[in-house]
Amino acid sequence: MLTNWNPAHMPEKEELKTRLSDARNQLYDLQMKIKEHKVPVLALFEGWGTAGKGSTIGKVIRNIDPRFFKVVTMSEPTAEEQRYPFLYRYFKHIPEQGKFTFLDSGWMEQICRERLEEKNDEKEYGSRIESIRRFERQLTDNGYLVLKFFMHIDQEEQKKREERLLEHKDTRWRVSEFDRWENAHYKKCVKVFSQYMSDTNASTSPWYIIDASERKWAELQVLETMISNIQVALQNQAHSVPILQNVFPLEQIPRLSEIELKDKELEEAEYKTELKKLQSELGELHNRLYRKRIPVIITYEGWDAAGKGGNIKRITEALDPRGYEVHPIASPEPHEKARHYLWRFWTRLPKNGHIAIFDRTWYGRVMVERLEGFCSENDWRRAYNEINEFEKELKEWGAVIIKFWVQIDKDTQLERFEERQNTPEKQWKITEEDWRNREKWDDYEVAVDEMLQKTNTSFAPWHVLESVDKKYARIKALKIVIEEIQKALGE
């Protein structure tokens, strides 16, 4: 894109001044509208070293109340960050509804640098591009305004700026080694940057190339583009988006009504022996996982009172507490609800070598959120694909993903509810909401069946735990976890 791009003509000084002052005032007014209409704005500043990414951000934010924005400066991934999926550190910083995040260089810089330093080949690059397209699409599909600026200066201008900065002790640090390399290999960089921009130029989050040869002019271009895009975003509040085709391999899975629950039981004695044996085996594996830096994600969904808690306990009992975490997922907090619904899961991912266990999960989107109307129909219909994409991302990162559906029948639930109600020390476990949900059993069953069909991918399949006999379910879960980890360890 850079090669056939033509800068707009810079206006005369007087006009520039008037337009700048207009634009600043407009942005000031629009920030209130952004807040009122709850639009999250992610503004990405990429571009050449010394093109003025940081200083332009500095000028733009002067027009925004400090409560409404965050500036995030990205450098090369730290050792800590490298233990997470590549998009983790970006996803972490997406803004809340009604707020701005300014990223001082983001995923473009990272990918292009890897490419320039020949750290990724054609295939890896292609897979990164896929990830980024999905990421950006998921954001815009979910109501984010994503603004992508490329701050552009020519080779000569960059050279001049770098030399000027290098002259003085106080400014020398501003020119990185990579900046100098970039200038020396300007043409090669143009090629890689252009390719990247053309690969990620979507009509819903297009690239804007900013002529950054003059600071005030650069600021004006950025402001005017932001204003135009904010105005458009404000007009599109109840906007729906096409439901994309699932492109991932789905395995067949029975409907809930076809799952045989009878005779799935264990004697107490056999249970105890098995439990002990399997737990010790799992403990062993946990160490090896840690050494090999493999991340494991275990998720639990199932009916109320199906026995998720006790099941999870039998897993964690076997694990070193320094290497795992259990995340009980309740309704989202306000700061979570204000972001992409996957944000609270992205930010709870385990480091590699660690195990994260989710007691209820992102599948809430297509169960409770669907049935209670917490999101629109377009939202939950889109979510199957978004979730498959999310799990695919985790799989490509190298994670072991084990998804459990804990199944009981309606009568068993009633028995357990009544037992809880009648046992004083268990009464806290049963609420009015549980009874209300029970009334919607049939609706839930439809939603769960659809969910299982549409998200049973070969890389992250569902495992059903028949849990009328909780002992049976626990042993089955342990066996599956062990088996999946062994596979990942190549055993």
Place this chain on the structure above:
Amino acid sequence: MLTNWNPAHMPEKEELKTRLSDARNQLYDLQMKIKEHKVPVLALFEGWGTAGKGSTIGKVIRNIDPRFFKVVTMSEPTAEEQRYPFLYRYFKHIPEQGKFTFLDSGWMEQICRERLEEKNDEKEYGSRIESIRRFERQLTDNGYLVLKFFMHIDQEEQKKREERLLEHKDTRWRVSEFDRWENAHYKKCVKVFSQYMSDTNASTSPWYIIDASERKWAELQVLETMISNIQVALQNQAHSVPILQNVFPLEQIPRLSEIELKDKELEEAEYKTELKKLQSELGELHNRLYRKRIPVIITYEGWDAAGKGGNIKRITEALDPRGYEVHPIASPEPHEKARHYLWRFWTRLPKNGHIAIFDRTWYGRVMVERLEGFCSENDWRRAYNEINEFEKELKEWGAVIIKFWVQIDKDTQLERFEERQNTPEKQWKITEEDWRNREKWDDYEVAVDEMLQKTNTSFAPWHVLESVDKKYARIKALKIVIEEIQKALGE
């Protein structure tokens, strides 16, 4: 995309039947909504030979009233079609608001075939992809629902089908030579098709790959995808889209107020001599143009009573009537208003070797339509780029584009208006509307200035004709036309 695509599981016979019947009924109901909400639907069927594109379309349309759809079967471009820009024959067939067009293979087949037959190189392919992306984006940006289906069968299945058809005299014609070639070079085709689909997969008009191994199942997938997308489209009626950056080279051009009108005049005698000389020169050039098959597009915009008509006349007097056409552009007819605003210009393009003269043009979008509120602000703001893209497309096709702005001052207009009013045989030339427009002179001036700034590309620049003295303007126009044609002829 084909290589990593996985078909969904075909449902059992009973389920298939129920879902098919549901889907057919739903589509039947939705066609009324499409009509009511004035959504134009363009459904593109691409895919392997013998995959059943035509027969699937045949089944889908059974659920739609014949007044609401058209089926267009595309074959290789005819000699006649080859005399137009590559997108012409597709643009021609875009549906009206509230109606469906089904294309039995479209631009994908054409491009991929050129690629497979090595008729285009990497660069030409890239430029085609750019054109197609713009075309599809312009459609969806302007409210079109664009559905892209790829009917997929595997190599074995295709072979079986082809052999079956070839066995019988009556069906042999159904298998083209290209179909057989495709089967013999299946892998190569997969690569080219996949690349194309991935190059043109936008979130606003995504690809849907249809497992076409079984006819009823294929029909169901198409129907369900159509329904889902129609439902989404119906929710997005007042949807705005981002204003893209202009990527084309713009030349500076003075504001109207800076144009010097004084002393731009000619003596009658000089005018006559010049006129004769230039017209005969232009006549000559017209023949050469025709031989070299160069298309020429001359457009006129300007103030009411600026002298467009008389100016055009001095051009056409020089031309062979078999080789040019003048298109006076008034407000659009209902069937024109019901389509993309550029449709009535696409369909009026000259064949190569011909000259088309437009008396008022597509620039109405950013003048009268803007000022009279005939389109939304988002629409006209987007139009500058859409128009530049349109003219770029024409330029790449090989057209000479000459755009005139005929300029007079406000007093001159008043004089001419009054003269028309007071001269019985000229009274038809002056209407109430002219007077109303005159009152908005200042608003128009703002709009025209913005238009000139934003569409004065180096490949299709504006030429100002100072027309207080009409003779001066006519001679200047002739000279420019001659000069531009000479350039195109390489003289």
